[in-house]
Amino acid sequence: MLGIDTFERPIYAGNVVATVQSTDTTKVLTVRTTAFDAVTKQGASAPIEQLPPVADFGKSCFVSHAMAKSERPELTSANVVIAGGRGLGSAENFALLNPLADKLNAALGASRAAVDAGYAPNDWQVGQTGKIVAPQLYMAFGISGAIQHLAGMKDSTVIVAVNKDPDAPIFSVADYGLVGDLFEVIPQLIEKL
Template sequence: MAILLIAEHDNSALKSATLSTVTAATQIGGDIDLLIVGSGCTPVADAAAKVPGLRKVLVADDAAYDHEIAENVADLVKGLAADYSHILAPATTNGKNFMPRLAALLDVGQISEIVSVEAADTFKRPIYAGNAIATVQSLDPIKVVTVRGTSFDPAATEGGSATVENLSQVSNTGLSRLVSEELAQSDRPELTTAKVIVAGGRGMGDKAHFAMLDALADKLGAAVGATRAAVDAGFVPNDYQIGQTGKVVAPELYIGVGLSGAIQHLAGMKDSKVIVAINKDEDAPIFQVADYGLVADLFEAVPELEKAL
């Protein structure tokens, strides 16, 4: 039994979600090969080879894989799939982009966002916005699986000695191309890896008032997140969104300000170690999961909290 793990990286280092997926792969058992796909991604290979538990690091470095176009990545992995019993990827925005396409090309079902490995063919995953956990067994010859990184500890980055192999085949389907991209620039920690997160909801009122969370986040060294309602209202960009249709986070401290705690949002943050909620509605669902709750007007509480820090 062999496992192919598709890496998430930034062309210079592996993302934390990839290291968590390595941990999940080791729990399945068998030989593990890591596939690095991209354009100018070769520098990642040397660091990846040091991750314990990996047999080989496969590198597909070509202009066709620039920005990891889903059609090209899926076609590449399809050509490699016959040698593997499992294909894993982090359940990130990138993994959610190409893994369903790969599953369709292989004519198998996808098992999404696993949180536990029960056996080589059996996994646990959340359903109903995380309100229930399903145990799923796959009978497909190739298991296509995405891994929720917050549910597995990251693997070590030193101690391994995997061999590095450059792939010569290039998959360029010509089905799509990247026209442009706009990246949000921030000096704050990345949302999915931040140890402290300050998140706001519809209760912030408007874009100008939402900005008060920035000052609080700066003092705490925190990332800033938001509910879907806040994103849809235009308070912040959609890369701030936490929840079922956004990012899944599990920081050491999560401060929710002016958010009600709808189940779609809770699905993305209820694994946080300590949850603090500030809301003027004492019946808000967020207080049911919060470790500490403050029933107060956020426009008074947040400035006082910031001043106290």
């Protein structure tokens, strides 16, 4: 937010940030929570207003509220995200990330290719058509770094990438990159932690 009616908004899969102004009286906004530091109590003086419920038009009804249950932190607000891609090769191999996530109290994420291949559930998908995350630490294993994936994680504070291909695009956004076989690296990391 740059003013009372002026905002920054990512477009083109996060490659361009547009500054937009809305003069509408009612503004409907979505906010990337992890992209902002927590607000200090000082100065947070927005008024809280009670609004009467809108009349029911009888055209829809509440059926149920379904929410994925997990022992792990929620993906979009986790401090650490461990993500896997097609390089993991199977759902069984994807489970190799569990002990690492346990050690770091991390949420698990996945590329779309990993989700499409059935290695990981749909709600773990990070990217343009998945969830947008910006944790303190994002670790990507066997993820090539397609632009649509980067759109969902490139604002993470520290990005670590492990990929056996030295030319993988994920290394262009990584703070720490390790060219290696994830099946060797993951057990070593778990042992060190």
